[in-house]
């Protein structure tokens with residue numbers, strides 16, 4: 001599913017800023033984790049350990065080496081920075097080691113999600129799977145990000161379920177320009193979820209962390225609007241060019257078939273009718289249509305029973321900065337109401353730099 005086609009719509013050109021200023025960048029934290037742990041880092045149960053077989057993985061000048069900060073799952077690693085210069089975005093650049101038998105999405109021992117919270121808000125939450133090729137990893141690497149996948153790089157093993165993976169997560173565009181302007185910054189990283197297990201079974205590590213502040217970044221936004229008759233639509237990630245949003249549809253009625261995502265260009269009119277449009281007359285009281293579905297009526301979502309998710313990549317074209325589109329989740333839910341349809345709230349997305 002893609003909305004790349006949006007960038008091609010000629011009607012956009014008159015509404016887009018072609019003069020977006022270039023961002024200026026200041027490094028405010030940098031560590032290769034080879035010496036003493038910087039005072040800004042609260043490691044919890046994490047410790048500095050040799051990188052073993054990870055040594056040398058990474059882009060030129062930014063490779064695993066010496067020691068890194070290795071953490072058990074379930075343990076928060078927190079970086080606290082204060083007195084930051086004025087800025088309107090931050091950039092995170094780091095190497096991520098997915099060590100031993102992390103089990104991806106699912107129920108125990110699966111359910112291993114690497115989550116990054118920024119000032120308490122979830123910014124990134126993706127599962128990582130190392131043990132078998134049959135496991136479900138929600139994280140999809142952009143080009144250049146995956147450095148090794150399901151190979152023996154040390155720690156538990158070799159062999160069995162204890163293979164390892166390596167990622168230059170800082171190369172993922174979603175970390176390039178994260179909206180932030182406060183003078184203090186708290187970043188918490190941990191692997192969480194129903195599948196967390198002991199250090200000898202699965203763990204993760206962080207190397208070469210650089211945090212920069214940016215100025216002059218045109219921000220995108222995601223705004224929740226409109227009523228739901230049950231399902232809840234939310235998104236995390238960066239509504240910025242070259243990046244994208246992971247969209248979550250939660251609280252679907254039990255037995256929902258084929259959840260989908262309606263993508264529209266208007267939240268005010270649908271075929272000449274005003275929005276939101278009540279679906280009560282169709283047999284779905286309390287359910288509303290919140291956008292014009294002009295791009296897609298039912299973009300596919302990956303379904304997990306009463307939840308579903310998908311990733312919406314945004315084009316890297318600067319002409320898309322400022323563009324607005326609308327999302328609504330829904331599903332066929334036999335028996336939920338006479339119409340057999342459940343609909344979510346809406347999301348308004350404005351694309352930023």
Ligand SMILES: [Ca+2]
Nearest residue numbers: 032065066067
């Ligand atoms: Ca290191």
Ligand SMILES: [Ca+2]
Nearest residue numbers: 154156157162
């Ligand atoms: Ca291993």
Ligand SMILES: [Ca+2]
Nearest residue numbers: 103109195196
């Ligand atoms: Ca696990």
